[in-house]
Amino acid sequence: MTTYRLDGSTTTLLLLQRDNGLPEIVHWGARLGGRTPAGAVGALRDRANRRNGLDEDHVEAALMPTLGTGSLRTAALVASRSGTDWTAEFTDVAIVAAPGALEVTARDPVARLTLEIFLTLAADGDVLGMRSVLRNDGDTPLQVERLAAGVFLLPADAEELLVFDGRWGHEFTERRISLTSGLWASENRRGRSHDRFPGIIAGHRGFDEDRGLVHGVHLGWSGNHRTSAERLEDGRVLVVTGEWLHPGEVELAPGGTLETPLAYASVSANGLSGLSRRFHDMVRREVLSWPGGAMRPRPVTLNTWEGNYFTHRHDRLVAQAAAAKQLGIERFVLDDGWMAGRDHERAGLGDWWPDARKYPDGLGPLVQAVTGLGLEFGLWVEPEMVNPDSDLYRAHPDAVLKVAGRALRTSRHQLILDLTRPEIAEGIFGQLDTLLRAHPISYLKWDMNRDFVAAGDAEGRPAYRQHLLANYALLTRLRAAHPALEIETCSSGGGRPDFGILRHTNRVWTSDCTDALERLAIQRGFSRFLPPELMGAHVAASPNHQTGRRHTLGFRAAVAAFGHMGVELDPTGLDEQERVELAGWIALHKRLRPLLHGGGHAALRMQAGRSVRGVISRDRRQAAFLVAQERSEAHRAPPLVFPGLDPALDYRLLAAPPQHLDTRLSASQRILFEEGLVVSGALLGTAGMALPEMQPETALVLELAAHV
Ligand code: GLA
Secondary structure (H helix, E strand, C coil): CEEEEEECCCEEEEEEECCCCCCEEEEEEECCCCCCCHHHHHHHHCCCCCCCCCCCCCCCCECCCECCCCCCCCCCEEEEECCECCCCCCCEEEEEEECCEEEEEEEECCCCEEEEEEEEECCCCCEEEEEEEEEECCCCCEEEEEEEEEEEEECCCCCEEEEEECCCCCCCEEEEEECCCCEEEEEECCCCCCCCCCEEEEECCCCCCCCECEEEEEEECCCCEEEEEEECCCCCEEEEEEECCCCCCEEECCCCEEECCEEEEEEECEHHHHHHHHHHHHHHHHHCCCHHHCCCCCCCEEECHHHHCCCCCHHHHHHHHHHHHHHCCCEEEECCCCECCCCCCCECCCCCCECCCCCCCCCHHHHHHHHHCCCEEEEEECCCEECCECHHHHHCCCCECCCCCCCCCCECCEEEECCCCHHHHHHHHHHHHHHHHHCCEEEEEECCCCCCCCCECCCCCECHHHHHHHHHHHHHHHHHHCCCCEEEECECCECCCCCCHHHCCCEEECCCCCCHHHHHHHHHHHCCCCCHHHEEEEEECCCCCCCCCCCCHHHHHHHHHCCEEEEECCHHHCCHHHHHHHHHHHHHHHHHHHHHCCCCEEEEEEECCEEEEEEECCCCCEEEEEEEECCCCCCCCCCECCCCCCCCCEEEEEEECHHHCCCCCCHHHHHHHHCCEEEEHHHHHHCCECCCCCCCCEEEEEEEEECC
């Protein structure tokens, strides 16, 4: 018997290997002190004398549960050779330990399989990474239905799941689900995940922002996926996450391998805020890569979509860019509508050159005008797609994902190109590369606006995962050819917001819903796993284009200011007062940007109809809080007790910006808003502060800085 362990800064994964089989997960949680000999760990896990069970005990929480081993819960590996070799039992297992990593190589001589499992846990982090590779050692093909990327064990009191569903425009909708017995599973089959974000959080009943042992699991994959949480016979919970495969999607020829994406898991003893911080830090450290090696201040963006839609007029766009510059905006993104024939959704995708009527001299004059103003130029593309009404489709009608004999189902009047075919990927790369070489375009907004349905390759086999891998490869190639390029992942808003796509991209368009009230909930769910500097958040017009709601500029701007801020309206249509006000919010965002995007501690409070989101710098000398009144409540909100401040410090507390408040203030509150007050961190962290009564759908920002 042997134990293996991985230690993070405050967490431990402990595995036990008996005989020569796959290891059992003994513990994934708080860091273990002391040393328990393997024999004793084995004795602690033994369940002798079970009545009416198998005569020989079996392992339920194996690192990769399979069929036929005695465990009757979710199998993490399901494969067969046309109905034979459908059980799997690994009996020849070698484990190699290196600092922060375990490598398991396991063989099943009966089903003729080799399985490799890779586990990593950085000593200074607390996010466990797991992935696996399966090889067919037989001489006949192996059909794989499931190969989990990650298998994680939760304690028996994990009875509540926080899951994310919703739909287009309502992404990251948080729901609490009770898991007292049985199985919960989420399966995504549409190739993108507005309604099935690939992450879950679990804890004991009533865990909240700051309290409770909570576990989080995420799959770094932008395609179909399945995550399940199932109670084992002894009450503990096993979470299994990986790709969801269509029938026949993966068949391994003799010697062939299947490699999973990376799954991630983390644990925090300090509730949701602590868990989010771990994921955010890990994403910054291990997932993202930036041109030049480091993130630079996130440029405030003007995105042209809601201000123009498909109507592109050079003079108007230049005037908008100039107005944006005046507001303090730093990047101009030309959204959909610029390509040949793209006057509506029904044409143009696939023909990635400028429309000759809208851009008679190409994109050059607009790019020059915009960059001449000192703004960066970004461009919207949707490279995986084609409209039937396009030159590309007319020339190559067979270039799309389809199943022969079945209806070609369009969505938003578009079809999906078969990127698994090298000549098609090459053609798309060539078109994008030509644009990027011709102009100083430093940013692409990479859209993907439809579900996959009956997505077969040239032979009619399901091509979901292969298409996604080809898309990742295309992004990799494009970034290698244009190292200064940043890319935004946008799939009708939040359809592709996972750690997999973020290896290739630098921002997420969080949702197509730009209503600030809706955004508060969407951004809350987003922030559980993803850091604020990646969260595209735009100030849009009022009334809002999606919901028709009217909001003050202050509310819209304050909500956007806590993400990667942008503006999505025609800035030439603002009156003088609005211009001054919006410029003030943009200046505030820029001033706070190093704090908001600087990897500080993010805190959240929900109280009586209001949400309070804070970022506290790592040294706790600076903090900013967004207080948003989401609705009116019968009871007054309790004082705001500021989380995360240093009780030994005094802070200058200032409400900002004072000139555009939507609230009535007392004389002393007025001092707070206009001059600021010095208050001890101890008092703010205990008695807290009575906030002014705020009307629904208004917000204010509080800033704190250590006072010396
Ligand atoms: C998607 C995006 C929007 C916009 C439109 C353009 O819906 O999410 O931001 O780019 O496409 O067609």
